[in-house]
Amino acid sequence: MSRPQLELVCPAGTPAAFRAAIDAGAHTVYCGFNDETNARNFPGLNFSADELATSIAYAHKKGAHALVAINTFPRAGAVELWHRRVDDAARLRADAVILADIGLLDYASKKHPDLRLHLSVQAAAANADAIRFYAKAFGVKRVVLPRVLTVQEIAAVNRDIEIETEVFIFGGLCVMAEGRCSLSSYATGKSPNMNGACSPASHVEYREEDGDLVSRLGGFAIHRVHAGEAAPYPTLCKGCFEAGDYKGHVFEDPSSLDAAELIPQLAEAGVTALKIEGRQRSRSYTESVVRNFRKAVDDYAAGRPVVAGALRGLTEGQTTTAGSYRKTWR
Amino acid sequence: MWNAKDIPLFPAAGAAVLRFAPLTPLSMAGAHLVKTLVQRHPSLFSRLGEQAEKTFLIDPTDLPFAFRLQPHGEAPSLEAVRREDAGFWDARIGGPLAALLGLVHGVYDGDALFFSRDLVIEGDTEAVLALRNAIDNEEIDLASEVAALFGPLEHVASAPARRVSSLVGAWFGVALTREDESHA
Numbered sequence: 469m470s471r472p473q474l475e476l477v478c479p480a481g482t483p484a485a486f487r488a489a490i491d492a493g494a495h496t497v498y499c500g501f502n503d504e505t506n507a508r509n510f511p512g513l514n515f516s517a518d519e520l521a522t523s524i525a526y527a528h529k530k531g532a533h534a535l536v537a538i539n540t541f542p543r544a545g546a547v548e549l550w551h552r553r554v555d556d557a558a559r560l561r562a563d564a565v566i567l568a569d570i571g572l573l574d575y576a577s578k579k580h581p582d583l584r585l586h587l588s589v590q591a592a593a594a595n596a597d598a599i600r601f602y603a604k605a606f607g608v609k610r611v612v613l614p615r616v617l618t619v620q621e622i623a624a625v626n627r628d629i630e631i632e633t634e635v636f637i638f639g640g641l642c643v644m645a646e647g648r649c650s651l652s653s654y655a656t657g658k659s660p661n662m663n664g665a666c667s668p669a670s671h672v673e674y675r676e677e678d679g680d681l682v683s684r685l686g687g688f689a690i691h692r693v694h695a696g697e698a699a700p701y702p703t704l705c706k707g708c709f710e711a712g713d714y715k716g717h718v719f720e721d722p723s724s725l726d727a728a729e730l731i732p733q734l735a736e737a738g739v740t741a742l743k744i745e746g747r748q749r750s751r752s753y754t755e756s757v758v759r760n761f762r763k764a765v766d767d768y769a770a771g772r773p774v775v776a777g778a779l780r781g782l783t784e785g786q787t788t789t790a791g792s793y794r795k796t797w798r
Numbered sequence: 799m800w801n802a803k804d805i806p807l808f809p810a811a812g813a814a815v816l817r818f819a820p821l822t823p824l825s826m827a828g829a830h831l832v833k834t835l836v837q838r839h840p841s842l843f844s845r846l847g848e849q850a851e852k853t854f855l856i857d858p859t860d861l862p863f864a865f866r867l868q869p870h871g872e873a874p875s876l877e878a879v880r881r882e883d884a885g886f887w888d889a890r891i892g893g894p895l896a897a898l899l900g901l902v903h904g905v906y907d908g909d910a911l912f913f914s915r916d917l918v919i920e921g922d923t924e925a926v927l928a929l930r931n932a933i934d935n936e937e938i939d940l941a942s943e944v945a946a947l948f949g950p951l952e953h954v955a956s957a958p959a960r961r962v963s964s965l966v967g968a969w970f971g972v973a974l975t976r977e978d979e980s981h982a
Binding site: 481482483484485510511512513668669670672673674675676681693695696697698699700701748749750751752753755756781 | 845846847849901904905906907908909910912913914915918919920923924925926927928929930931932934935936937
């Protein structure tokens, strides 16, 4: 029986990670400019225009694709920066741009009609009606589905739309309505959706207190982990709080997505591409995860069993979950 | 696949001996090393941006001393210091020497070491992230950087330095050089 070759879309936060992803077998690499136009705007990360030009050329030379995420929402009065970055991506021959903002989608579709548009997970388009709107209005060719749908819901969406779908397969697990979450904004005054960083490093503080690791965001203590316990990212959605008589992870446990074992079901649900999260991670992470998942999608396409769970040591909380794909969480 | 729990510690006997060793020669070598890095990796400092003005305490927790790094553009410095004499720092990165070397050589992932508590960071988190990301992008090989200290004789010193580093590193389970690159 013929099985589809799923496209592996891999993260790169630096030119070195970009090359590592390509060399490890990425079909496609996504990255962003070193400013607030992308949702991984962390210090020391991302690409200048020159670095992006070199990286895109490297991808094309190796037969791979390069996507540019311009997936934050332009601030009022500052839209020129976002427009310029769309122009830059088109000029540098990106294979597609990943956008979330309706105004930016409109700009890109009119100014660069030949530039392929992907809808970012930041747009939180989670039903067929919304996705069809983006396809019809702006010519969007692919949607990155929010991490809140089950496999059955993904199959239902795919039956009702005509464009490609891309889903997250591994990495940090955002459990909120992405692009609309303001938790980090409340604590820091910086918006993940407009400034490009959830829990910006400038507002994160770690301190060892009597052997415990205490994490603070914007002055609020959000974790206290004892010696020997795995440390989480300093995000409010995975913070440990007291609420009434309950003490624990109020929103969600600090755990990472690993849906490798669901690759067959996701393919059968009509998914075109699998996305690995982690532009903020190192070249070492990129190389390990990409190599592992390239083998997994190749094994699936060849009819071999897919081996899952080999990457737990790289994950937040040192634990993994299939997330909403199975909806077994609290 | 590496496991964070497999990170070797510097031998306790060796650390005890180093407790009484003078740090001046190490500081002199560090000063030369960081100046060479500036010349050979200018983009390291451009990627650091304004964080290059910060002071970092690089703290191998299994050694009896730490390193005070000031990657300031015009006058960078790397000084070996006793912890009690470390003075002011903006950010501290602590962990076994093998973990820190493995980070530089791309063997370990910084976030994974943080999750597993093998790496401790304190102070200015923004500065730590910038330094980690900048170093990760440069694909630095310390054996080659040490060979570069020999100036015109670098081409003679480079291959032996890497070979020795590779052999010693393999013996102790520590990444003393970058194994996945070809260095002409």
